[in-house]
Amino acid sequence: MTTAIIGNTPFRKCETLSQLYESQFFIKEEFHNPSMSAKDRPAFFMIREAIAKGQIKPGGTFVEASSGNTGLGIATFAKQLGYQSQIFVSKSCSSEKIDALRMAGARVEICENSNGLHDFYSTQFRAQSYAATHPNSYFTNQYYNPQNIRSHYKTTGPELWKQTAGQITHFIAGIGTGGTISGVGRYLKEQNPNITIWGVEPKGSILSEFLTTGAIPEQHATYDKIEGIGRSFIPGAFDRDVVDHIFQVDIEEAEVAARQYRQLTGSLVGYSSAALLASLQRHKEQMGLTKEQHIVLFFPDHGSRYVSKIYSDLFDRLKTSLNIS
Ligand SMILES: Cc1ncc(COP(=O)(O)O)c(C=O)c1O
Structure with missing residues (x-):
């Protein structure tokens, strides 16, 4: 049954990002899971x-x-x-x-x-x-279910440690429930406390302020922007002890980054993966990237899930070829 092939997803070096940012960039491709996402x-x-x-x-x-x-x-x-x-x-x-x-x-x-x-x-x-x-x-209540964090602590974290042969210096992931960053972050820091764990969320989300100040900012009732990431409450599955910093990006920046990445690499990325790309563009100075770093970007799903939203040019072409208005 398909559950036997959950995880052990491919991991590869991204030459484009490595050249662009003069650092060593790697991508964990979670869209190879049975229903095509890390979740x-x-x-x-x-x-x-x-x-x-x-x-x-x-x-x-x-x-x-x-x-x-x-x-x-x-x-x-x-x-x-x-x-x-x-x-x-x-x-x-x-x-x-x-x-x-x-x-x-x-x-x-x-x-x-x-x-x-x-x-x-x-x-x-x-x-x-x-x-x-x-x-x-x-x-199942993923926002508060300990199995959410545990799944990443038990599988994703060890996979990354092995796939990078312990060379990983930075892990960057979007935060929705917090399960990924908390499970992977805890596992990696147990192997090497010097590994940096960075989260990414859209503007308007409250987790970066919570991480920095410990305060729970006033809730933004209308908040619901980049699919999969960002919150107006603090999920129980978010472990702030293992996250070093959270970068914020605009939804528009993420969309532009996704389209630029497609032009450079031919690959379609999901919304939250695009947010990671946007965080590099916007915050590269603050990140202090160097040639020696081994930075892993976590791509939870694939751009084919968002063609109608991010890649509307492709969507329009598809509709025309299928004769759909
Ligand atoms: C596309 C996508 N990216 C990122 C996330 C966030 O992952 P997590 O809930 O582990 O923080 C999710 C969660 O549903 C997602 O679907």
């Missing part, structure tokens, strides 16, 4: 634990609030294991991800925002409420 890792760990602990019976429904990718992992594995899935996404979710969720067998509800459990209109509130009112359903 297969926490999805599988959360499902496996719930089943093992008897928190759901065969035929039951796994419920999740997701920007799409975790939901897709949940839907895929639930179906394979004889369960159903109910996924709550926010209205900013790309049409490609919603289509993929439905094709994976998920029932999908589109919500106003993903502002956390306190907001009646959020994906998280709706998911929790659904699980509370439907027998034999289980809310």
Whole structure:
């Protein structure tokens, strides 16, 4: 079954970025996971634990609030294991991800925002409420489920340490639930405390201020920008002790960076991966890049999930060739 091939994703040097920034750049390509994103890792760990602990019976429904990718992992594995899935996404979710969720067998509800459990209109509130009112359903709750961090601590971190032969000096990842950066960050710092862990989030998100000052800034109710990353609340799966700095970028900068990267390399990158590229452009001085550094960028998914949003020129061409208005 496909769960056997979660993780152990390819890792490669990026010559383009290495030349551009005069440093050693590497990319961890998570779109090689079974449902094409890093979120297969926490999805599988959360499902496996719930089943093992008897928190759901065969035929039951796994419920999740997701920007799409975790939901897709949940839907895929639930179906394979004889369960159903109910996924709550926010209205900013790309049409490609919603289509993929439905094709994976998920029932999908589109919500106003993903502002956390306190907001009646959020994906998280709706998911929790659904699980509370439907027998034999289980809310995997990636924002607070320890299996989220654990999946990256147990798999992604060790993979990176091995793939870089211990040479990694910097790890850069977008922050959504915080599961990736917290799990990978903790594992890598245990191997070598000098490894720098950098997060990236969109402007308006509150985690960088929280990291710097310890204060929880006033919440931005309308906040929901780059798909997969950025928050208006502090997720339980965010471990600030292992993150050295969080850089912020504009959504427009990310889109421009994605298109430039495509021109330079021919590759399509996902929204949050584009945010990492934008963070290099905007913050390169502050990052103090040098030739000796081994910098790993974490690409959680692929640009094919966002063609209608980021690469609209491709989308228009596709529609014309298919004769769709
Ligand atoms: C495309 C994408 N990038 C980044 C993230 C953030 O990862 P994490 O939730 O582990 O912080 C997510 C999370 O859903 C995502 O889907």
